[in-house]
């Protein structure tokens with residue numbers, strides 16, 4: 001961690017509220033956008049925030065448990081989709097391009113050799129592989145404590161690079177066959193929501209597949225408990241992985257230390273945010289929860305973090321697509337705070353006070 005993480009100083013709240021309330025609109029009429037403008041003003045400690053070099057970072061990793069049958073798709077889809085990102089053809093490429101967002105793809109631990117000199121053509125590639133996939137948490141911890149710490153640091157390094165390029169707002173995305181299972185286990189351990197309520201169909205399991213995933217994850221949890229495993233966030237991250245989730249947690253903490261705005265995507269990114277916030281509660285104030293995933297466990301995360309996401313489109317894709325789609329609203333919140341006329345500047349009559 002480059003520096004300790006503090007919640008933003010709230011001294012500026014009355015001035016920000018006053019600026020928002022003097023805009024030419026009925027009080028509170030921009031709803032959640034007003035809270036967002038206030039949040040970003042506080043993060044940047046200014047009445048006139050600026051969002052610079054916006055970027056989405058997609059962390060990819062493979063999961064040992066994928067081979068046990070927790071996903072509707074084979075593990076190879078992880079590396080194949082990374083190639084798709086690098087070729088510019090995935091949904092996140094399209095949404096990032098159409099919304100003016102930079103894109104970085106991080107190999108956090110994919111079971112594939114991507115070779116050297118990858119990236120270019122509007123997509124950056126970072127090789128930060130901790131190992132070619134996690135161990136199978138049905139048999140033992142997904143990673144060692146040393147690997148977890150290495151992954152946290154690797155995520156922080158991705159942010160250091162983005163910050164050096166002038167980025168102060170970063171959207172998080174992920175790719176990893178089997179990672180909804182990890183996110184379910186993390187969500188259960190860190191929120192106390194019954195495990196079954198944290199588990200969904202992910203990429204589209206049928207009823208039999210969902211029943212198998214439920215049984216496998218109950219077994220994984222039992223193994224963790226029998227081995228003396230508890231619910232401390234660092235312990236849970238090492239127990240269930242994946243490398244992409246742990247790298248995102250490290251990256252989010254590093255971003256907040258740098259006073260960057262953290263755009264949280266769906267269920268898997270949410271599990272990284274949940275773990276990182278449990279480690280450093282001040283991170284919560286830097287997070288914008290972009291969308292509500294169709295994966296049922298996401299609601300438990302959002303409730304535990306008292307978060308109301310910006311959009312609810314029934315998405316369950318990942319890749320950072322929810323963050324990229326919500327980006328225009330984040331931009332709009334800052335634009336109205338900076339550019340909208342006030343009652344005074346526009347000569348518009350304020351509400352009657354008698």
Ligand SMILES: O=C(O)c1ccc[n+]([C@@H]2O[C@H](COP(=O)([O-])O)[C@@H](O)[C@H]2O)c1
Nearest residue numbers: 071176178179180202203266267293318
């Ligand atoms: O972001 C979400 O809320 C989300 C919900 C369901 C699935 N996904 C994506 O689908 C993959 C994980 O699904 P699964 O079924 O393999 O665990 C992974 O690559 C995620 O990006 C993502």
Ligand SMILES: Cc1cc2nc[nH]c2cc1C
Nearest residue numbers: 073077175203317318319
């Ligand atoms: C095709 C495909 C694309 C994805 N993008 C994120 N997760 C994914 C899972 C699958 C299966």
